[in-house]
Amino acid sequence: MNSSAIPLQAFLAVAALLFCTGVWGLINSRNAVRVLMSIELMLNAVNINLMAFSSYLDGQLIRGQVFAIFVITVAAAEAAVGLAILLSLYRNRETVDMEKFNLLRW
Amino acid sequence: MTIASTTQQICFLVLSTTLALGSLAVVLLPNIVYSAFLLGGVFLSVAGLYLLLNASFVAAAQVLVYVGAVNVLILFAIMLVNKREDLGAIPGLLLRRILSGSVCAGLFALLLRVAFTTHWALPGPVPVGEDATIRIGEHFFSDYLLPFELASVLLLMAMIGAIVLARRDVFSTDVITGEPADQGLLEKARTPLLLERRGAGSSTTTLAEPRS
Numbered sequence: 290m291n292s293s294a295i296p297l298q299a300f301l302a303v304a305a306l307l308f309c310t311g312v313w314g315l316i317n318s319r320n321a322v323r324v325l326m327s328i329e330l331m332l333n334a335v336n337i338n339l340m341a342f343s344s345y346l347d348g349q350l351i352r353g354q355v356f357a358i359f360v361i362t363v364a365a366a367e368a369a370v371g372l373a374i375l376l377s378l379y380r381n382r383e384t385v386d387m388e389k390f391n392l393l394r395w
Numbered sequence: 396m397t398i399a400s401t402t403q404q405i406c407f408l409v410l411s412t413t414l415a416l417g418s419l420a421v422v423l424l425p426n427i428v429y430s431a432f433l434l435g436g437v438f439l440s441v442a443g444l445y446l447l448l449n450a451s452f453v454a455a456a457q458v459l460v461y462v463g464a465v466n467v468l469i470l471f472a473i474m475l476v477n478k479r480e481d482l483g484a485i486p487g488l489l490l491r492r493i494l495s496g497s498v499c500a501g502l503f504a505l506l507l508r509v510a511f512t513t514h515w516a517l518p519g520p521v522p523v524g525e526d527a528t529i530r531i532g533e534h535f536f537s538d539y540l541l542p543f544e545l546a547s548v549l550l551l552m553a554m555i556g557a558i559v560l561a562r563r564d565v566f567s568t569d570v571i572t573g574e575p576a577d578q579g580l581l582e583k584a585r586t587p588l589l590l591e592r593r594g595a596g597s598s599t600t601t602l603a604e605p606r607s
Binding site for chain 1 (some may be wrong): 492
């Protein structure tokens with residue numbers, strides 16, 4: 290019913306734009322919190338792809354929606370652990386600048 | 396629920412415009428608090444896209460988990476690490492921005508080409524529509540039972556891991572026996588950062604001295 294109104298490629302294009310924005314932010318952010326936000330953006334882009342394919346190509350067995358729920362679960366766990374790591378880093382280095390986190394630099 | 400196709404297209408255009416502008420603002424705005432609130436808007440518009448795709452349960456889960464939990468967690472993290480600092484200039488920043496921007500533009504072009512040149516098997520089966528929640532429940536308790544149970548274990552592990560990583564105070568003595576406990580591997584006791592420190596500018600790059 291919605292396959293005629295909006296093409297599948299429109300959803301894929303929006304998801305691609307969101308993913309590329311997330312990748313750019315992941316590379317270029319100096320603030321560590323913004324890096325975590327960029328990761329969330331990328332996960333949302335993947336979720337949009339999964340949901341679009343689930344609705345357009347797999348309309349009866351909606352396996353894409355099940356996968357999207359698993360991705361949401363993993364993203365929530367990742368956000369909690371990532372922000373805990375960020376707090377621990379902040380207590381040790383007293384900064385959130387990504388360029389200062391060079392303890393493992395060779 | 397059937398909406399007219401023009402309404403669907405208008406909703407899709409509004410939601411995708413909000414999504415694109417919001418994600419760019421999340422990445423580009425200098426103030427991180429604005430970024431966090433706009434991230435909530437991006438999550439909400441993604442939930443709207445899910446509603447357009449006949450997935451009301453996942454849209455509700457998106458609002459509950461992302462807007463209600465992850466975004467609030469990010470706001471709390473911003474509040475806890477709220478320190479105005481001038482990020483020092485690093486050499487080659489402009490070159491790095493240009494390089495990464497071109498790489499991302501290339502990736503975007505590649506993804507668009509894949510999306511528009513592949514022959515998708517359209518039209519697929521008729522979407523289940525309102526029965527999606529029932530179908531998801533059947534999946535969870537039949538063929539996706541093991542990942543469903545593993546997800547609960549993963550959430551428990553993430554909760555314990557986040558508590559262990561982020562807590563500050565440890566008991567110096569064992570609760571049961573009263574002997575001094577060695578928990579230095581978990582976290583060493585530190586001077587609280589809220590106190591005024593002298594010479595804070597010079598010691599920002601060094602590791603904080605543990606208070607032994």
